Amino acid sequence: MINRRHFLKVLPPALALSGYPVHGFTKNAVDGRIIVIMLQGGMDGLLAVPPIGDDDLFKQRRALVAANPLKLNPLFGIHPNFKNFSRLLKNNEASIIHATSFPYTGRSHFEGQNISQIGLKKAFSVDTGWLGRAMDVAKITGKAMSLDAPLLIRGATEFDNFYPASISNTSKPKNDLLDLIKNSHDQDMMETFEKLSQSLMQGSNELRARDPLSLAAKAGEAMRQSDGPRVAVLTIPEFDDHSSIGSTTGHHPDLFTLLDGVFGQLKKSLEETWKDSIVLTTTEFGRTVQENGSEGTDHGYGSVGLLAGGLINQSSVVANWPGLSNKALFEKRDLYATIDYRSVCAACIEAAFGLDHGLIIDKVFQDKNIKRTYHHIFG
């Protein structure tokens, strides 16, 4: 049995709510930036950040533990492919939240992805994202690095997207043509054409690459401008590894390398603004504790969140570790999520936008029971 008091930081099961008498900004002129990396498909948190100090890990998983995880503390290690992220941890610029999830136990990708973006308990109940609503309250702008505008960022008054085209014999549309098209449309569509027009006037260079690393570089470049967006959203798909997930090497480890590269690229391209930034991952659910019959893992519950950025002062692994014994598992198969990941998102919003926790849980997550975790992550 593990001693729960062993690790760096422990989130007590019942946190005292911080008072929220005054709605508004806690600090004046916080100029922070938030970058969300959506890990689509459900990241295996136990493979990314294995609890190597928990003997039950090796009883439950025969193969799916990396051979040489980097030891973080007596309980947790991190997959060796997280090279940049490990460096950030060492420099007190990163933290890990373990045994966490958005409040969803249904194991459907599509409901889970919806909840991880809207930040409410009931899937498909609104058409705006938690980040979009936070941006709306804080009156700030953002950019999605994808062809579409993800639900996560919708609801903000000002955002656009970036994903360069590659169609031969075409060029960027001219502004007079755009004006004509715009004027034939109704208000909502008009605004999107207007944003396209504005993005053309900024005259950004024709970068063609659309892989997550290039998009991360582009996001950092845009965000470090004084009038640039303060929010960016990136997506890394294909985490849904039901077969041959890989342990030390393989598909999931390759995705860790990619994710790690994105962290590295963001730090590089944000330059000075890195110190005011927080990067966080989201995923719709974790994966089963045991491997399935095809060296993969199926849809589960609790997973891990990775955070990095200059807004963090002290690296830590924040967890209220539920254990991995059969008895401790959610429905006898999944890692229990003991931290509502929305409390982590709320802390990031508080740190980057300077909004009061009470205002965030009221206006953004619409759930007054969300605990304040700010001091565990940014304190």
Place this chain on the structure above:
Amino acid sequence: MYENKFHWARKIGFGFRPENIIPSDINEWNKEQLISKNEEIGLNGKGEWPDDFNFSLEERLNRLHVFMTKKEKYENDKISPDEKNKLIVTARNENRVHLHDVYKYWNNSIYGHDTYHQRLIHFWANHFTVGGSNNFRNYIIGDLIYNTIGENLGGSFSNLLQKVTLHPGMLDYLDNVFSSGENSDFTKSMREEGKTAGLNDNLSRELLELHTVSTAKEYSEKDIKNVAKILAGWGLIVNLFVREFNQEKSNGNIKRNVSLKDFIENPYIKHRAEPGNKTVLGKSFSSGPSALYKLINMLAEDDQTAQHLSRKLAIHFIGENVSEEEIKKIYKIWKATNGDLAEVHRVTLEVAQRTKIKKFLWPSTWMFQCIRLSGAQFISDKNRNNGFGEIQNNGLPKYEPLGILDEIGHNFWSSRQPDGYSEKKQDWVSTEHFDRRIRIASRIYGANPLLAGEEIAEIHEFSDRTKMAISLAKTSKDKFIVALCSPELMEV
């Protein structure tokens, strides 16, 4: 009610080409649209679809097998890396088939007379998404779309569901090929050798959630597990299909007289299946392959399936804001005919004809409609008329039509999630999406359209506001682009 025939042909199909004879009686035209077999229209609408662009499923799997075998050989040969790559690329080009399928997809949409049937194929191909994340599944996605789906839209939903579920592409995409019963001989012998084997519930979960009853049914994790047990033993990994088939045959796990063609239709391997009875949603299923057929029938006939699919069809053809009464009409015929797709599709068309609700079109639907209604052409020809595709000197299709589908974010051959492409307008509205629309419109202008922007505006009864925008554009190209990117053509 859709009074304008041009609007109506776009509501349920891809519209009329300028050279088409516009039907005097739209109800007669509607009847003609309710066919349930593929029309094999030739490239650029001329003659018949070339024979050497058609491949049976058996041939596709054999071609993949040849490519895989050659590739492995070259990888082990002691030759320079450059030489290796060259040989592998040649082997791939000699055997690949998906670009032919992509050409059929464009060509049928742009020239097919069976335009409602083609739209239905797109709808069902999206409902039964099989992503093409690797080079291997691309060999058989076209077969799923045109042979399995396209040829089975006139029968029952149960029949379609069975054929799609057992298609090698679906069994591979949702990992069923890696699943074996916990108590099967296969799993036992694998574990004795220290190897991993057992159940994988990916297909099981999506069969319930996406393909049939949806989460509204409130099935349990145990139901999902038991569906996975019934599914265990079905399918072989696509890129190893022929090899594993031969191996299983020589090991005696597939009978000697079973041919590859027979096996593809019934890809069941007993020693991988889970023995014993299984209970799903309160109903018991005995062991053996018939359990899956019975399970599929049960799911296809479930009331929640009727509700789920009536709603999906209504949203796709009528619009996001379709009324509950409109959905109910489709649901009622579904129930009355036990999911007879010909009847369900007929009523969907009838409800669509009377609706006032508009649908924001998928970018691919919009693109094909624009090419079609403007009279632009698909394949470049010897008269140096430009198109989007080309038959190269070696007789093979080119990549660009596939690349364009990627660019507009709507590609049935791409890697994507099993819930398919969204039906929501908001998911297709972004600055980058609109940038693509404008670029595609400019490419269509370069593909020899027969109509000018003003003519399109006239035929399709654009608003005065849009007509004004077109008249203000300085060049005929800009007028054309404004017309194609108008609200009237994005939504119908």
